[in-house]
Amino acid sequence: MIRIKDLHIAYEARGYNYDVLKNINLELAAGETCAIIGPSGCGKSTLLKVLAGILKKFAGTVEINGQPVMPQNQRIGFIPQNYGLLPWKSIAENIRLGVKIKDRNQRDNEQNLAAMIQLLGLNGLEHRFPGELSGGQQQRVALARAFLLKPDLLLMDEPFSALDAMTREEIQNVFLEVWRRHSVSTILVTHHVEEAVYLGRKIVILSAAPGTVSKIIENPLFDTQDARNRQEFFQLCLELRKMIKEDWSK
Numbered sequence: 001m002i003r004i005k006d007l008h009i010a011y012e013a014r015g016y017n018y019d020v021l022k023n024i025n026l027e028l029a030a031g032e033t034c035a036i037i038g039p040s041g042c043g044k045s046t047l048l049k050v051l052a053g054i055l056k057k058f059a060g061t062v063e064i065n066g067q068p069v070m071p072q073n074q075r076i077g078f079i080p081q082n083y084g085l086l087p088w089k090s091i092a093e094n095i096r097l098g099v100k101i102k103d104r105n106q107r108d109n110e111q112n113l114a115a116m117i118q119l120l121g122l123n124g125l126e127h128r129f130p131g132e133l134s135g136g137q138q139q140r141v142a143l144a145r146a147f148l149l150k151p152d153l154l155l156m157d158e159p160f161s162a163l164d165a166m167t168r169e170e171i172q173n174v175f176l177e178v179w180r181r182h183s184v185s186t187i188l189v190t191h192h193v194e195e196a197v198y199l200g201r202k203i204v205i206l207s208a209a210p211g212t213v214s215k216i217i218e219n220p221l222f223d224t225q226d227a228r229n230r231q232e233f234f235q236l237c238l239e240l241r242k243m244i245k246e247d248w249s250k
């Protein structure tokens with residue numbers, strides 16, 4: 001369970017304090033996915049940094065499974081916009097990176113690594129370097145690394161935004177397939193309404209800066225068969241767009 005209670009964050013720049021996020025309250029059950037959508041600059045990445053334990057100066061409480069965020073004791077997977085792969089390490093080494101830091105039992109990890117490579121369709125690419133892969137393949141590597149860690153919480157910051165529309169859809173499906181097997185609590189930030197409706201069991205709309213929670217939508221279409229081609233999917237995207245337009249123009 002992820003629990004955010006009365007979160008308030010202000011940044012300080014050149015002697016001024018300004019609010020970035022205000023009164024954020026959010027709960028996410030174990031294994032749920034949550035898509036966060038909000039206008040540029042409303043504090044989405046800041047929120048992920050708090051959940052990742054990178055940003056520690058805030059008011060309120062943020063808990064992962066009943067404990068304050070402590071990356072040294074918890075497993076937090078983070079996929080940044082540029083995938084965060086190390087260009088000088090091979091694909092296999094990149095995938096191993098997260099668990100290498102957390103786990104001593106390397107033999108188990110090697111078996112899991114092979115299974116993950118298989119699941120993500122990366123066979124034959126293990127010895128290449130990130131610069132030798134397509135964007136979609138690099139995204140698969142980032143997903144493999146994150147899921148191999150078996151994280152308590154997976155954070156993704158606009159993970160599919162650099163991909164063309166068809167590859168994005170394909171990788172979204174890959175994400176869902178791996179998520180179904182591992183049911184990892186996931187929070188993703190996105191600018192795409194369709195992506196939020198396709199990948200978020202919960203959809204959170206944040207207001208313009210300072211970001212506050214405008215709406216939380218329980219998505220009835222999440223993980224339903226052939227969701228993307230259903231009339232209800234288009235309808236929900238349309239409604240969400242309308243809500244967002246009204247909310248962001250306030």
Ligand SMILES: Nc1ncnc2c1ncn2[C@@H]1O[C@H](COP(=O)(O)OP(=O)(O)OP(=O)(O)O)[C@@H](O)[C@H]1O
Nearest residue numbers: 011012013020038039040041042043044045046047
């Ligand atoms: N380290 C920092 N110091 C001061 N201000 C910051 C810092 N990082 C971000 N900001 C400011 O905080 C606000 C929120 O930034 P953040 O990156 O969280 O927004 P965002 O919603 O993720 O934006 P985008 O959708 O454009 O990526 C912005 O006004 C930004 O300029």
